[in-house]
Amino acid sequence: MAEAPLVDVQDVSVRFRRRRSGLGGLFGPPPSFRAVAGATLTVARREVVGLVGESGSGKTTLGRTILRLVEPSEGAILFQGEPITHLRERALRRIWGRMALVFQDPLSSLNPRHSIGAALAAPLALSGTPKSEQQDRVAAALQRVRLPREAAERFPHELSGGQLQRAALARALMRDPVFIVADEAVSKLDVSVRSQILNLFKDIQQELETSFLFITHDLHVARFLCDRVAVMFFGRIVEVAPAAELFRTPRHPYTRALLATLDEAGERAGQRSAVDQEAPGCIYRAQCPRRIGRCDEAHPPTLMTAPGHALACHNPG
Amino acid sequence: MSAAAAIPRSARRRGPLGVLARNRVAQCGAFILVSTLLLIAGIVLFSPYDPNDKDYMAILQPPSLEHPFGTDSFGQDVLTRVAHGARISLLVSVGGLVLGGLAGTVLGMTAGYRGGWLDAVITRIVELLYSFPTYVLALCLMLLLGYGASSVALAIGLVYVPNFARLARSMTAQAKAENYVTAARLMGQSAPRILAREILPNIAAPLLVQFSAGLGFGIIMEAGLSFVGLGVQPPTPSLGVMMADGKDYFQNGPWVLTLTGLSVAWIILGLNLLGDGLRDALDPRLRDR
């Protein structure tokens, strides 16, 4: 009997209303669009799941929805078996103790007016930890991400990019979360620093057995870190598979186009064109080289094609 | 492990005091203000004349060593009266700005952070207040409250509520979308705590700049209201009252109005320079140019 998943995302959709402002917002784009459409995904205990896709694919929104920073308009989200789909902020605060988020830009995620030490100690102060113990735990957290002790007295603007991301990770770990969403956490870092941070993520994951949802546009990064990878296109998860399998035998035409960008001689992928979300039919059909008649009729259902390999395609390769 | 190498400390100090240490314009403004305030205090304490001492032997005397700013139609020493008047005007303006600043900031931060219907309601009220010409709003309030220094302060406060509210609202809404606020929410902090601890320190600087610029305008407003006779009432010597008085014998004794106004402009210039310096140094877009 398999363990119940830590995070269970069931058929979640997120609708955003477009803001109407000025003359233009009035009749331009449709008043709402689905940033996430019918996403189903699980993250098991100790598992690292990658969420890859291009900008605008909805991967960041899905990550934030799982953390319930965004409320889904349809579907359900279960965290450790408990439905959190429509909890209010007050109730969420209890859940958030076990979840954390690491941002793309660490500088923006740390309050410029607070020292690193103060930022790390803030959640401890809330839970009434005595001052002396706070200091010890801050020091321990810094050590875990391999920052010197004195970093506690520094302010964010005094740290370099790599140090900042370490500090941000240390803060995310302060409340011993069981699940961390990392949103493009290494994409802004310099090449020579990125590998340090990627290794650090891997070490922390193995040491603390934390589950991760690792959002990235970089397929190499996803392969390096993740056990399973989900591919998103225009709000839909089109394929989920164990990382090695996905990179060896991608089946969705979009996954194939994406992977083809990895090697230079890759096959030609079509121009990206605007997608009408509300029209019936597969979301990818306009660009798809394997389009068949059925693709115009309905978006393909997500089916398990092999153990752990989910696919939404009428005519997979 | 070289990731654990020493992290150098940034030498530059931040915050208003740090700005004062390196911004020439702000220094200039601060110098004008401090020296003028000291001068005012000195005159109020040590002037040989009382602001209301009438000397009918020395009516409308042009500036001299004895009376550096001359005397008015009652033979009162204009410089002494300007010092006392400046004290009143400053008090009125500071009082008004503190009231307006507090109310506006609270309203704006609430609207910006909460959003939704509360934001819509507050925004409408603020927009409405902002649509009244300054003196029109003040006049209505003066009629309601009766003339006098405290009413003027209230009127200045009311006029300035929308300025602070708009600023605080937009900056709070911006800050709310910032990652550090999201991070604080995820760390379990409550809304009031986030507003006070995370957001306020980050938006305080522009509010401070607004406050300093507003002080100058508050003085002008007090002067304007008192000038048309609907503000501070004689014999209380506010700058506006003195200017109103001075205009009556402008042709015979132009120095009363001219020098009083010049003093007003001088104080406001100090405030504006200080505000400008603060803004330039605190606005990241204008920094490092």
Added chain:
Amino acid sequence: MTGLALEIRGLDLMLDPLGRRLHVVRSLDLELRRGEVLGLIGESGSGKTMTGLSLLRLEPEGARLTAEIMRAGEADLLQSEEAELRALRGRAVGMIFQDPVGAFNPAKRIAWHARQVLVRRGIADWRPAAERLLAEVDIADTARVLGAYPHQLSGGMLQRTLIALVLAANPAVVVADEPTTNLDNIVEQQILRLFRRLRQTEDAAFLFITHDMTVAASLCDRIAVMYAGEVVEIGTTAQLFEDPLHPYTAALIATARALEGEAERLPELPGEPPSIAEPRTGCAFASRCARRLEGCTLAPVPMIPLEGGRRVRCLLHG
């Protein structure tokens, strides 16, 4: 007549923000032959963008630029007359930016932009010329693109348009500053493919600035690696990838390889790039270098010429 599209000798650029002197480009030598693509690789703050702007003489106000030689084709870029420099911009050296949306005047249609560029070149009948130019960069519906405002077009489309407009002036050198970094993977590949085609059909030489080793490898004939304001190694792409000489180059390539392969752990370069404001005596990379020698921190390391036009700034190869 040297046959070089671009020749730079001893370029130094000193910035002066708030009285702190920053030496952002240090004794830089580069040369580009006609039709060549040179990759300029470096991390943020390595001075690669400043090098690009220097070629257009658009260094920030108050900066001090010195060089022995700086020529693009026949044009001397070391002019001091602003009017003469303006005449060179676009014609001697063109530039393509990272953010194609920001490169267009938001208040004007694409046609307006095309007209300004073409009329400046003396083409009165600009519209057919503009349509031809856009067709050359694989834009199919030229009429729609010309009639659109910048905000109505996608990033990839705008980048194509900008490339077409820059090439319209037949510059000797095109500086492309991270032109694909802001684009999605698939669009990025398309633009890179366009560059690969253009280098064969156009006379211009390309200086391709990027932080991405893989991108550079797929496009460039030669690569120059910058670190903390200096070029530390320059050579053909094959030379660099098969046998990187500078430890920094070697580390970059090893990291890229490890990520592409299925490594369990990535090779780490300790520490972080030095701040450009820090004073330095020797090699800027010494503090992170595993093969550091005694002499590395004592005196500035000169560029050491090797066979096959290769150069490296490292004492290990002196």
Added chain:
Amino acid sequence: MRVLTWLLLRAGSAAFMLLLGSLVVFLLMHAVPGDAALAALGDQASPDAIADFRRLHHLDDPLAMQFLAWLRGALRGDLGTSISLAGGFSTASLIAGSLPNTLFIGAYALLLALAISITAGSIAASRHGRVEDVLATSGAIVTISMPDFWLGYVLVLLFSLELGWFPAYGFTRPGESFLGALHSGFLPALAIAVPMAGIFSRMLRATLLETFRRAYVTSARVMGFGRAFVFWHYVFRNALIPYVTAIGLQARYLLGGVVVVERVFGVPGIGSVMVDGAFARDISVVQGCAVVFLLIVILVNLLVDLLCGLLDPRTAA
């Protein structure tokens, strides 16, 4: 069609603001201490006369009814009767007689301020950091530090009493002689315009400098376009929207200034009417003037919105 709908919506919202504002003014004025009947009839009035007066003016009706009655009247152009002027002048006729003068002075001042600020702001920004910039910037900060009414007297001292170029007091209505109005209105308009111009040119300079830093300006210079061309087509054109918006936000200061400056120069404008009304505690006059002032500001803002919509291709297209 889109524009029309937008206009209708925007006008509706403006009308709502005006209604809300009228209500606020009505309530404020109603709360003003003192009995309107006593004020109108004098202390010696008999109780019967007072009762008659109150009945005649519906002073004993519920507040809501009184407001509705006032509103009905206002829509018909009847703003009540002035109690302070002999002969029972109607408030509406007082306002109608004085409003053109105020609008004339206001528009005159606005034009002067625009002319000064566009010149000074453009020069300062394009000569950033040089002598011209320093001069313009210091000039601006000095002018915004001067009370406008005091500046009025200084101007009178200079241009009327010393040089005799302009009248020191009094105003020729634009209806009688437009040239005369231009001549006699110059000093009051200038007194309002100079501090305004200081504010405007600082704003223009700041937005121009910000626009100068935009990527498209660098891009234009890269294309080799001339300095003047880049300034007008790239910088100035794109700085216009924030500039116009900022000017719209100053409407309440500009009209506020008019109220006081009219007193200085004896311009028979609506500001003077309002101040006189306030002295006489003439509620109907003050109320009418306040609402008309509110109307002007709301209309100005509507105009600014429309102008910005036209200037922005994102909305105009």
